[in-house]
Amino acid sequence: MIDQLVQSKLVLLGEMGSGKTSLVQRFVRGQYYENQESTIGASFFTKAIPEKHVKFEIWDTAGQERYHSLAPMYYRGAAAAIVVYDVTHPASFDRAKKWVLELRQNVQNPNLIIALVGNKVDLAEDGARQVPEADARTYAAETGLLFFEASAKTNVNVAELFDEVADRLPRAAAPQQPAGGIQLSEQPTPVPAKSSCC
Amino acid sequence: METIQPSTFDLVVLGTGLAESIVAAAAAKAGKSVLQLDPSPHYGGSWASLRLSELRSLLQSLSPSNAASEGRQARQAAASGIVEGEIWQQQPEADLGPDAQYSIDLAPKVAYGGGPLIQLLLGSGAHHYLEFKLVQGSYLLNLGRDDARAASQGQPPLQTVPSSRSDVFKDRMLSPLQKRSIMRFLKAAAEALEGQGPLKDAFGDQPVQELLAQQGLDKQLQLSVLHGVLMADCVPGQAPGTAASQQQQPDNLLPFQTQLTAEQALQRLRVYLQSSGRYGADTGPFLTPLYGGGELPQAFCRAAAVAGAVQVLRCGVEGLVLEEAEEGTPGCCTGVKLSSGQVIGCQHLAASETSEHLEAFCTRGGTPCTTLRCAAILDGPLVAGKQQTLVCVLPSAEPAAQAGTAASPQATPPPVVRALAVCSSTAVCPPGRYLLYLWAAAPPVGADSDGSSAQQQAARVLQPVLAALADASELQRAAAPCGQQSAEPTVLPAAPGAKPRVLWAAFYSQSTSIRFAAHHSSGGGGGSQWPANVVPCPGPDASATFISAVEGAKQCYRLLFPPAGGANVDFPLDTRVQRQAEQQQGEPGDEQAAAASGLAEADSDDELVAALQAALQPAARPGIEPAALP
Ligand SMILES: Cc1cc2nc3c(=O)[nH]c(=O)nc-3n(C[C@H](O)[C@H](O)[C@H](O)COP(=O)(O)OP(=O)(O)OC[C@H]3O[C@@H](n4cnc5c(N)ncnc54)[C@H](O)[C@@H]3O)c2cc1C
Numbered sequence A: 001m002i003d004q005l006v007q008s009k010l011v012l013l014g015e016m017g018s019g020k021t022s023l024v025q026r027f028v029r030g031q032y033y034e035n036q037e038s039t040i041g042a043s044f045f046t047k048a049i050p051e052k053h054v055k056f057e058i059w060d061t062a063g064q065e066r067y068h069s070l071a072p073m074y075y076r077g078a079a080a081a082i083v084v085y086d087v088t089h090p091a092s093f094d095r096a097k098k099w100v101l102e103l104r105q106n107v108q109n110p111n112l113i114i115a116l117v118g119n120k121v122d123l124a125e126d127g128a129r130q131v132p133e134a135d136a137r138t139y140a141a142e143t144g145l146l147f148f149e150a151s152a153k154t155n156v157n158v159a160e161l162f163d164e165v166a167d168r169l170p171r172a173a174a175p176q177q178p179a180g181g182i183q184l185s186e187q188p189t190p191v192p193a194k195s196s197c198c
Numbered sequence B: 001m002e003t004i005q006p007s008t009f010d011l012v013v014l015g016t017g018l019a020e021s022i023v024a025a026a027a028a029k030a031g032k033s034v035l036q037l038d039p040s041p042h043y044g045g046s047w048a049s050l051r052l053s054e055l056r057s058l059l060q061s062l063s064p065s066n067a068a069s070e071g072r073q074a075r076q077a078a079a080s081g082i083v084e085g086e087i088w089q090q091q092p093e094a095d096l097g098p099d100a101q102y103s104i105d106l107a108p109k110v111a112y113g114g115g116p117l118i119q120l121l122l123g124s125g126a127h128h129y130l131e132f133k134l135v136q137g138s139y140l141l142n143l144g145r146d147d148a149r150a151a152s153q154g155q156p157p158l159q160t161v162p163s164s165r166s167d168v169f170k171d172r173m174l175s176p177l178q179k180r181s182i183m184r185f186l187k188a189a190a191e192a193l194e195g196q197g198p199l200k201d202a203f204g205d206q207p208v209q210e211l212l213a214q215q216g217l218d219k220q221l222q223l224s225v226l227h228g229v230l231m232a233d234c235v236p237g238q239a240p241g242t243a244a245s246q247q248q249q250p251d252n253l254l255p256f257q258t259q260l261t262a263e264q265a266l267q268r269l270r271v272y273l274q275s276s277g278r279y280g281a282d283t284g285p286f287l288t289p290l291y292g293g294g295e296l297p298q299a300f301c302r303a304a305a306v307a308g309a310v311q312v313l314r315c316g317v318e319g320l321v322l323e324e325a326e327e328g329t330p331g332c333c334t335g336v337k338l339s340s341g342q343v344i345g346c347q348h349l350a351a352s353e354t355s356e357h358l359e360a361f362c363t364r365g366g367t368p369c370t371t372l373r374c375a376a377i378l379d380g381p382l383v384a385g386k387q388q389t390l391v392c393v394l395p396s397a398e399p400a401a402q403a404g405t406a407a408s409p410q411a412t413p414p415p416v417v418r419a420l421a422v423c424s425s426t427a428v429c430p431p432g433r434y435l436l437y438l439w440a441a442a443p444p445v446g447a448d449s450d451g452s453s454a455q456q457q458a459a460r461v462l463q464p465v466l467a468a469l470a471d472a473s474e475l476q477r478a479a480a481p482c483g484q485q486s487a488e489p490t491v492l493p494a495a496p497g498a499k500p501r502v503l504w505a506a507f508y509s510q511s512t513s514i515r516f517a518a519h520h521s522s523g524g525g526g527g528s529q530w531p532a533n534v535v536p537c538p539g540p541d542a543s544a545t546f547i548s549a550v551e552g553a554k555q556c557y558r559l560l561f562p563p564a565g566g567a568n569v570d571f572p573l574d575t576r577v578q579r580q581a582e583q584q585q586g587e588p589g590d591e592q593a594a595a596a597s598g599l600a601e602a603d604s605d606d607e608l609v610a611a612l613q614a615a616l617q618p619a620a621r622p623g624i625e626p627a628a629l630p
């Protein structure tokens, strides 16, 4: 196969303020903002990892999860989900577990990759850690999740996280949804030219 | 329930149905602060796609014995506009497969690929969130014909209707003469769209079938054009001769009336021409979304959220906060009181017309408008080899004979029924299972039908149609809740040529468009009890496409936020597309060549084809907003 990028939808889930947007900003742009604003307008990013033949379409929530009203459409067709919690907030870990359940119940793709990420691990050194790493690691192992502790701020494990997800994606561009769906675009699809006899 | 922040909004939207969500997205896009609420745990309201178990419990909550026990679900049913329902299933009970793989539309419709819904999706950016499949075939089943009745065992005699431009030429059931007459008509219509040709003034406000008949289309072609191209909504209850224009009708006029005027038909024709062939040579005009129609409101909701709207599901509303106005004038809605007790202030309110909070304003209701619906699970495709198909079923001429009730002299003929078949290729059911939707406008409740006969109306009207399309012989009305499922459904080989079997069917009635029509016909609240800043959003009607819902939503938006700069100011979600359309103008589309090459396969009348193509192309170039007709 030629170097063709497989488009993969990746969704972010997690408690408000756990650092979803910051992790993606770090991964996509190499940037970090001390006072990242809470996401209202959805940020949407694409980022290719050419050496892994993957182009991620990364969906950030649009604030719908604020009142627990995320549309199932959000995770439909997802190849991977990153569920983020904040290691300094036990409640965010509980919320993460609920997201994992919801994903398992609602995503039909049996190959869905779920990565659990304990973010803000830079704060753990200051003694602010509230979620023991072992607890989360055990939970992730039992539930079949990838697991990372990461920091968007100090750039710990961010590239590793996305690389690992990319590695786990089914190689053969396994369709996450029924094949041949039409994606609308402003320009109509160029019609494949037919060979004509004359 | 968390307190909602902030506590005042420019617009509060009650409901997450398609029209409500379009209004929410448009308002958010225009910079208004928007709060959208829904008491149910899912998006979509009357337009939702449900799992099998969800649809089951929704309908079971309607049966009188369950009325008290399942209040929440009954309320949910009321919010979806469902007023009656019953479940039938195969005996012995069939294995339907995993519940979670079902996504059954409460209100199925198809989208014109270049129609107003798609344009709004493109204009709002919501198209990124959806994928579609093409409807692969469009058919007509005329139950009034002898061959239809004779074929009660084998495949029903479906006639192809031209749903792509070359269909006309390929169709072997059409005579060369018929092909010529339909082509001549389509060509003249395309010219009329440009304000030219022999028919440029012919598309007036007469019923379209009068024009079709005058243009020499025989009955079969009239049906094809009406139902396959124009998707005309047939009005039941207007038997021939009882209609207004009794004098000198052409004698090849159809026994079905439509409300479509020739002028409206011309606009539909434009949409049709913009749609067919848009997604590949030789493709039909209709699309259906992956995961079901319930994805559409969700996509607009996400577009609204991206533009800053706040959405809260599971949020009941206790009532509206109304400000009394002076005697005789309608008041004003200043807020909504949530079940949590919180009061949210608002400048404007848009609500699903099924919302109980609008009841108080409906002093003079319109005619109740009910859609009879059936969602059936089959063990095989409706048309072999086709995954998504659309069928228009014309009833047999003898009214009420098949319904098993005493036919009164004034009995109205049974309505025209739409059928849409979909399968796992759109991720709406497990592999090996097939969904068949039927729907029709309910005949008006006449003097002959009391409450009890209305009770079973959906099953009474649609069951014979289901039986004509599929093998429903093993189907019985379900007595008790039921349903164990295994992981994978077993697929029994069907006899070749045999109809697919019906394993399960839900019949229900959805009541819509009462308040919407009542409100909007009164000129947006003037002179009625409606508070000036409240509009009802239309629910799903019996039409086949999303056009009426989209138009209704735009109308709602304009009533709430009248365009300041006059008619030039357009709908917020339209702008992007329009800008692009302007840029595209003048560019020759590669579509032209492609469409022509597709026609190389056509089996006759090459010159006519070329002429038609040339005539159609300017009008058919997609992305261009319909210009105002002269
Ligand atoms: C599967 C998929 C999912 C997407 N999900 C999102 C998303 O969640 N959020 C997102 O912002 N973009 C999303 N997009 C749109 C994508 O980001 C745009 O194509 C990209 O931003 C480049 O836009 P453009 O150069 O084509 O300019 P345009 O398409 O003209 O866009 C102009 C501006 O609008 C923004 N925009 C474009 N599409 C959307 C959209 N759907 N929602 C909100 N803003 C949009 C762009 O970021 C840009 O700032 C999605 C695209 C795909 C294929």
Ligand SMILES: Nc1nc2c(ncn2[C@@H]2O[C@H](COP(=O)(O)OP(=O)(O)OP(=O)(O)O)[C@@H](O)[C@H]2O)c(=O)[nH]1
Binding pocket: A014, A015, A016, A017, A018, A019, A020, A021, A022, A023, A033, A034, A035, A036, A037, A038, A039, A040, A119, A120, A121, A122, A123, A150, A151, A152, A153, A154
């Ligand atoms: N110390 C530290 N702070 C972080 C880290 N990642 C994010 N933050 C901060 O945490 C806050 C929230 O981060 P966001 O990225 O906005 O979190 P989010 O999950 O996108 O939040 P919502 O959009 O509200 O759902 C911001 O102030 C970030 O600067 C991290 O790794 N370490």
Ligand SMILES: [Mg+2]
Binding pocket: A020, A021, A022, A037, A038, A039, A060
């Ligand atoms: Mg964020």
